[in-house]
Amino acid sequence: MRTEALRELLDGRWAELRRDSLDLLGKLAPVHDLPREEYRAWVLEQLHALAAGGHPLIGFPTEYGGKGDVGGSVVAFEVLGFGDLSLMVKAGVQWGLFGGAVQALGTEEHHARYLPGIMGLDLPGCFAMTETGHGSDVQHLRTTATYDPAAQEFVVHTPDAAARKDYIGNAARDGRLAVVFAQLVTGGEEHGVHALVVPIRDGSGAAMPGVTIEDCGPKAGLNGVDNGRLTFDHVRVPRSALLNRYGDVAPDGTYSSPVEGRGRRFFTMLGTLVRGRISVAGGAGSATKKALAIAIRYGDRRRQFTRPDTGAEVVVLDYLAHQRRLLPALAQTYALHFAQEELVSALHDVSDDRGQRELESRAAGLKAVATWHATHTIQACREACGGAGYLAENLIAGLKADTDVFTTFEGDNTVLLQLVAKGLLTSYRDHVGDLDPWGMARFVADQAVGVVIERTAARALIDRLVSGSSDALLDRGWQVRQFEDRERHVLEGLARRLRRASPENAFDVFNAAQDHVLHAARAHVDRVVLEAFVAALERGTDPEVTALLGKVCDLYALSVIEADRAWFLEHGRLTPQRAKAVSQAVNELCGQLRPHARDLVDAFGIPEPWLAAPIAG
Template identity: 45%
Template sequence: MENTKFKAFLPHFYLVWSDDLLTQKELASFREFIDNQNWLSEEEQEKLLANINISTPPSRPQLNKWKAEIEEGLKNLPEAKDIFDISVWLSDNNPDIIAQEQAFTALETQLGLAGEEAISQFKTLGSSFTSVHHTVSSFDTAKLTQILDGDTADIIKKVKSVISRPEFAYETSTDIDVYRQRVFEWCKILADENLGNMAYPKAYGGGENIEDYFAIMETLSYHDLSLVIKFGVQFGLWGMSVMSLGTEKHYKKYLKDIGSLELPGCFAMTETNHGSNVKGIETTGTYNHNDGTFTINTPHPNAQKEYIGNAAKHGQMATVFAKLIIDGKDYGVNAFVVPLRDKKGKTVKGVTIGDCGHKMGLNGVDNGTIRFDNVVIPKEDMLNRFASVNDAGEFESPIPSDNRRFFTMLGTLVGGRIGIPRSALSASKSGLSIAIKYGDQRRQFGPEGGSEVPILNYRMHQRRLIPLLAKTYAMHFGLQYLTSRFLHRTEAEMQEIEALAAGMKSYVTWSARDILQECREACGGKGYLSENRIDALKNDTEIYTTFEGDNTVLMQLVAKSRLAEFRKSFENLDSMGMLNYVYEQTKIVIMQKNPMATRNTDEAHLLDDTFHKNAFEYREKVILASAAKRLKKLIDGGLDSYDAFNVAQHQMLDVAQAYLDRLMLEQFQQAVNAIEDEGVKTILTKLKQLFALSQIEENKGWYLEEGYMEAVKTKAIRKLVNQLCWEIRTDAVPLVEAFAIPDSCLAAPIAFL
């Protein structure tokens, strides 16, 4: 039909659908009207009727489009008296429409749309700046996606294609056996696509590409997180432990079958009694001189391996961490490959496996307990890259120091502390995509006499979600930096990278926990429905703060690393050098703590990269120096260093947090500075500024205590955070769409209103 005729009906369509409910009476009135209009052809009547089909209501974007056209009509008809005046204008004064004034007026009366009262909704709505604020992308979303994906765009595209297949439809059964089997089947599909063995050497069927492996883990995390963890246990922890701790004979014997999932396995490190304290584990691997074998044994129930993924149902072998005992002497923690089940799933003699059962989340992963009752394994199944037993039954290692050997061995497994935060980041992106898209469409309240307003237009709703979106982008670039450092590492850098990975894992997984909670609340009752997936994202990521190391413990590791670097700086300086070092630190203080700086509320200053960088660096350096000074005072006062660290433990977390905040900002700034596309650069600049200012606002108490800022400045920062949220709101949906999460993975009905 003629477009002008159709447009004449837009006010009627919009008003009857705008309350999300077309009643049977309204439907009957419409049908009768359309059927009686002889000036409409049958085809035109069918097209009109298609827009009042209760089973297929118009989408919110379609309603927004209609509303925009109606509002444009009102701008051109300031004296409009009723809906028909708008219909005539929208029809471009179509004579057929003009001739039907009486019929249209009768329809409007039946629908309750007659007179000025009906069009006052649009007029009132148009007068409210809150009401008219809406999504208008200012940048090319595809270009931002390309920047986010970087060099791994091809593998990301492949993984998204695989997990969008029908066979990856989410499992809804509450039977954990059904769920576990489905996750195993998904893993088999991924193995058949050569995604599981991506990090292994090409000589053993792999892709020899650890960067792509990390991208696979992150992309899979847009799907079911049980799949991600099962995948990570099998191909990451189990396979990579063999690759990183073993030698050529182990690669030949195991890697190909691990990569194809012919040999499901486990990573058996954690014990009931010792949790994060790997050095304290009690499982033993005793060397037998008579036949050159090892006996793996669990000395008592609390030394059992606990919470081991893949153990309860599918695992056939495990990398078992145990104390190596030769002739009664303890040679520290080493790794052994130990059988659990035969090919038919029967548990081998001496192995007892328990099932951890139903958990808070990740119920598609079969976590279990393992006990060993003098299980004998061949000598060749000790993973001997860093330590071995020679033919004479003597301990040998290229690393003579027990401590250094232990930490070198664990350092090869740092990849897990990169994969987990990247997975948590994807969960955050999914939660924010659901909440922001819902907020853009969900309407509540509004100006007097006007339509309801998208909840994302409300300042507090923006405050809840948009700073978290900025933080998510900051973490994306921070994790890219960590991954790059790990991929291009030198031996001298490993200790720093291990600490960085520990810190990033804690920072991002804690953030994911908080982001998903806010997303749930921001979606109201809809966020509580399982169909909208935030519950699964929340429950499944809860454990991310615990496994691969408890976050609080890991943050202490970061703090100790920073303190060691601080101490090293002083140890390498003579008295004049130390004087210069102290002067360099105080220069920032002298410059920034003068009254002009502490009270400066100029917007250009508050948005400036240098101001942000200085504020973050100052906080980091002062907290670090303060912690070092306190520890020294405690130790000088007679406390043992262990006790001193315990007394100052809360300061240790502050040291780590300030360091990681600064690092996230630094990487965000560098990433934005490198972008060439102006549209993308402009919006990411706003996000970068919002991240910096919202973090300063979060720590304003500290800055006020230190005299680094005065109240007038922190108030100005609060106001600017509000303004940035308001400005970014129009791009909020495109910013989450740039994550390019497949619709089948996002899957939440409220994200597709």
């Protein structure tokens, strides 16, 4: 009963769709150890099965046969993360990146021409943005699309080796079309990066004239995805190939756009593609849940060493060290699940520019934190399963290999956190102003008062602890205040450092503050995640489940504080004694949650065929 009640809360807003997607995934049969070409063929076959089952229809417009449920499409993608990750990524390339770009950047003409074939998989395609020499720096891609008014065609060209499109999913084997991002040139003037639909193969599978296709070859993981390289040698496409929602070229070569300014237009275009970044965070979360489910099931029955008092062998999950490996990670996985649910709802409901900017920032931060969490947690699960975790049949090694790239695709995590921090600084500037001398004096005075108040509050907490109130660390209000205070203090300190910058040394000042920048962004995301968990607790209707998840939330909050306790100590938020108390509270929470660990992972609802690891039986 507890597992089902937990699952109902986890399923959230798209509960019915989530379960329907799980049912569809459960009908697909896992395979293991196929040679690369056979594996790719199997993934394409399963992709057709998803298409037949209606998976791609969820997020596309109703007028073209879809269901118009943008948030639901991300949830359905997340569910695929419980299965084969090559299949999940290839589905994301076809319907999320390729189809999503046509939908977001194209107009009705493009929608009518392409979307039915994209949904039905009759038009397999690619998303050709990344170049060998430019990954994160999309604004300075070197591929060109030069308009020829006499022929009313664009000439797509790769000017040098660094401009080759690289790591492009679906390119090496199956793609027929590519949405190619290139610098648009007309009348001798550049108008920035735009996207065009470019055929790369004919109906027989041969490369189109002027298109060179190479296979990226074996990768560390995701070898069911046919990543390739694309080079264009003056390839001509009609004027209608331009996805022209945000920038159009008239027959005579005149350029027009509803968005003023090259920079603003670029970020507006990229902002429409935020669904891919959100989807990666969700897929990483599902892979993390799967690894935890396997490791905790194994730890719940694997025995090692004996108790001296009874001589009985001990289940390894009864060891505190083993709990420490897995249960704080499980708590963070729950926290990220609820933050992801809020993010998907924001994507589904966003309706104005301000909401879009907030969505993009939150998506960047959550994607970075969720994918790093996946990498660290899956490694911990591998180690927690010993040699058995290293065997391919037990699935964790495959999860480790397949998710490793998540930290760098759809945005390098370090770059994404820089974007989050820059957004925070912009908001801070808008709130505080330019900090003229009078404003700066007022700001410093406010800070001094704030420090007194904060340390007084910390002193009051210590007094409560000393007086025997051992549950003070579990006070939800105190936990939230610690997260808020850390975020505010780190951001204010960063703003002071960057205020020293001038046009001449701006890069050097910002570069020297990179550690501070990343800390500010991470503190912000941690606070957002904790607040999402607290909001989920408030939605709970089952007292037993709410109480259990309250302990999970406590473990998440105190684990974060423990991990950054150097900061809390350095800034007077914790004394050395209280820092020790935080670690002791984490230990106690691990012990209290240990009997519920199996319920907590079973509530993820992962189809049993996709948990068919011998150690998870």
